Amino acid sequence: MNVPRSLAAVALALALSPLASASAAEVGRSPWGADDQIGRLNLITEQSRAAVLGRLRGGKVYDLATEYFIGMPSWQAAGDPHYQFWMTHTPRGTQVDDPMQVGAAMNAHTSYTGTAFSMYSHTGTHIDALNHFGIGGRIWNGFEADRHLGDRGWNKAGIEKFPPLVARGVMLDIAAAKGVEMLPDQYRITRQDLREALDKQKTQLQRGDIVLIRTGRMKLFERADAYIAQPPGLGIDAARYLVEEAGAMVLGADNLSLETFPSEVQGEYVPLHTYLLAQHGVPIIELIALDELSRDRVYEFAFIGGPLKIRGGDAAPLRPIAIPLR
Known part of the structure; x- marks a missing residue:
């Protein structure tokens, strides 16, 4: 695999990509080589893990996973099964x-x-693999459904390829920054919202971060219909800011879909999913529990977790923890 020697080289390769726009019609090609199947998770290295683990404060550990129970919220719009x-x-x-x-x-x-x-693989706290959404029958790095998808899942870019996630995590508490418990239904988070939250939290983003967005939606988790209906979510320009300017490695949120609906991009019903997964190789975490971090005003932490290794899978349950940093 052709791996750039430094994060600067990766940044340059990504910046030079012709697929920097969410409206691009083709999938992204990886700067990590023709066989890359994990996208920006290549930013996790021995050095990056050591750097974040060397800053652990110790003490309290935050569990960021939801519970699984009959009647819990799950994606139903496409007819997928309940838990x-x-x-x-x-x-x-x-x-x-x-x-x-x-x-x-x-x-x-x-x-x-x-x-x-x-259950459907996108139930509860989970992470999306890069084969979850594509464009024109292709997924991240040009792998094709006609060649790389069999009866037992994708043989490229399956969730089993993901390494354990050990990285700096940052929570952007958009609800708290706006002085509300929960963002309104269908609220679309903007680039300015992100900057205001960073300023109020006195937090800075770094390339390779796992960036988690708190909308406050988890307050409705025990009421499935209310939680699912018209969620707030990240706007496409805000996603561009996090990915192309701040260099985020993974994006996640406490809602069901990360994005909100209806789509703001003509001809694409899930523009954030195709932009992040298919064009930029950025995995997505959904239904992540952030209220405890918000209560204790913990914005920077070591994010540690890993998905189940489901061969060929497009997503898997995730049990992440957050440990505050010095």
């Missing part, structure tokens, strides 16, 4: 059915509980 959970073995049921054929005495002594669950 389901059921018992496969219960202490009393095994006494009746004897599924292991160990006899009544053993079943009475050893209480057996087992469960199963199923």
Whole structure:
């Protein structure tokens, strides 16, 4: 793999890309080589991990993941399945059915509980792989559905390719910066909103950051219909600012889709997803819980987490934690 020798080289390669506009009609080609399948996650190196881990303050650890439960919010617009959970073995049921054929005495002594669950891959706190959205049958780095997608998922750019995420995380608390508990329905976050939040927080972005946007939407998480309906989200110009100017590695938010609807780009119903995933190789985190960080005014932290390694998958559940930095 042809990897640039420095972050400056990466920055230059990205700046020179002809696909810097969200309205571009083709997918991005990677500055990390023709076989790159993880995009900007190439910015995670031994040196970058050591730099952030060497600044750990210790003490409190923040869990940024949602719980999974029947009735939780999930993407339904395209007909995908809800989260389901059921018992496969219960202490009393095994006494009746004897599924292991160990006899009544053993079943009475050893209480057996087992469960199963199923869900759409974009349920709960999760991260999108770069094969999730593309343009014209192609995904990041030019991989093609006709050549690289089989019956068991993509054989390029699957979520199993992602490394463990260990990087500097920054929360931009847009709701708090505006003095509200939650942004209004369908509010579109602007470049100026981001700058105002950074100024109020006295925070600076760095190339390679995992940038998390707080809208306050997680307050509605226990009310699925309210949480899903007309969420606020990031505008395309704000995304350009974070990606092309600040050099963000990953973008995430506490809403279901990162972006809001209806689309602000003619001819594209999910412009942020195609812009980030397909054109710039920037993974997306959704439904991330940021209210505790907001309460304690923790804006800079070590972000540590990793998706399930689902071969060929377009997303996977994520259990991230945040540890404040010195």
